[in-house]
Amino acid sequence: MEGLKQKKISCHIITFNHKDYISQCIEGLIIQRTNFSFEIIIGDDNSTDGTREILVEYALKYPDIIKLNLRSKRGKGVPGKQNFLTTLAMCKGQYVSLCDGDDYWTDPLKLQKQVDFLEANPDYAICYHKVKVLKNEALEEDTITQKVPETTTIKDLAKGNYIHTCSVVFRNNLFDKLPKYFDKSPVGDYFLHMLNARYGKIKFIDEYMGVYRLHETSVWSSKAQAKREQIWLNFLRNIRKNFDKEVQNILDDQIRQYQKLRDKRIKARFVKIIKSFFCLKK
Template sequence: MESNEKTITVSVEMITFKQELYIQEAVEGVLMQQTNFDFELIIVDDCSPDSTAEIIEAIIKNHPKGDRIKYFRHKENIGMQANGVFAYHQCNGKYVALCEGDDYWTDPLKLQKQVDFLEANPDYVLCFHSVNILNKDGTIVEDFITKVPENYETLETLARLGNYIHTPSVVFRNIIKEFPFEFELSPIGDYFLYMMLAKEGKLKYIEEGMAVYRYGVGVFSSSSDLSMIKSNLKLFTCLLSYFNEEKINKIIFKRQLESVLALELSLHSKYSDSFVSNHIFFVLLKIVKCNYKFPKRMIKKIYYKLKY
């Protein structure tokens, strides 16, 4: 007996929260894709308090390709990483493409090009491409945020240089069976995801601008330098807990120490009138920096300083 179910080649994962101004353009960029395979659009709304839900429901009802959309809306806000994990587990495709609700695709052949490459090159696990940047003043310019390095294909390069992959450019093999607990604790999910994937194969860069990233709109676009340093520290801590490869852990640990130094310098600069260099906060920060690999020694020193 033949099954009437379609085989889904690509699941497009779109998480959204309070993006009523942008969600329609994001959805239409996906639905305009021209492919020789079937794809689905998984939209997961993290309990948006604005009209995001109404806009999505109208698209599903009125768009000629609205039946490709599977829409989920949480009754309570669960947070970005948990929302992303939930969305991923709704994806049935052989491949997963990413496009958050405030970005959009511009090339109708984007999915076809990336899937064609991954189908022909089984040693590659992820394919990404260049994007254009939409500034707050409405101008669209070339990417000034990231620079794709030489030897970009490997886990080691990604670990050493940080994230040079824009989320709306990504298509990857649907191979992650389970997310580690560290993923949901990490304040930065996309880079953590790419690091997980890079363990399993190479990365491919296509030098074509096939999507637009909105600058100054996302969660981290408007974060202060201090907030970014704190987020990086949490990210590196989670990655150190997750990875068990000495070579990669050494790279991550070095970057974490650099973030500790940046935090110290930032606080000295920001609060120089309030703190002196031997303030207990900076003493404790120095203990953490020097004894991170020896937690028992670190705890004993902190206890001694606080007690005496």
């Protein structure tokens, strides 16, 4: 009967061709020590490198904990988005944690700490923590996200994302359905955090409990800086209508900041071209 009861938390993992990393990711969840039950929901986007076979082995070994979403073909549109959404739909727990298949957790009490906090503080919707960044096989301090206070709100988050995906736990089913644009959005985690933050505050636990693996060849990192800025600008413009006027104004400030960066970059490139032209004439 235990398996039929609602799990306290659903651990959401998505993966695609993560053969070299997925075992470390799953083991970080298996070692969790909790006084509540949890489930691990893993979505595989039709991997071809042996990842799927590893997942099946784990599911057979831990049938009461692991459930698989084995997609027969990759989703159309934004890479991984359909895998993310269909796997999220399988998460029935009171809370949801996120972790990509190439990242991993390092603290066996991670879930217990985060769920304990959210249970004791119903006015909070999200809880996240510090992570290390793994780059070129070396662990580094996180210089990607900005430093913020232990408690923040949607007004802070609207200035820019500071939550690593592998660190977050949030209350499930805070709203009925995702906006239509979510399916097309090039950014999923930040959009989801913003939507959840409409319903409560955000807690930061100042402890290292996970590792974010940075790939220079990832879909996002491999794009030119100018292209990333344009994608982000379009993304912000498309999500702003889902929030109240005050949050829209903060998002507009973020949009203006990116526009200034883009314009400055375009101007610098133009000046460089002009200088090169006159040098050639000489």
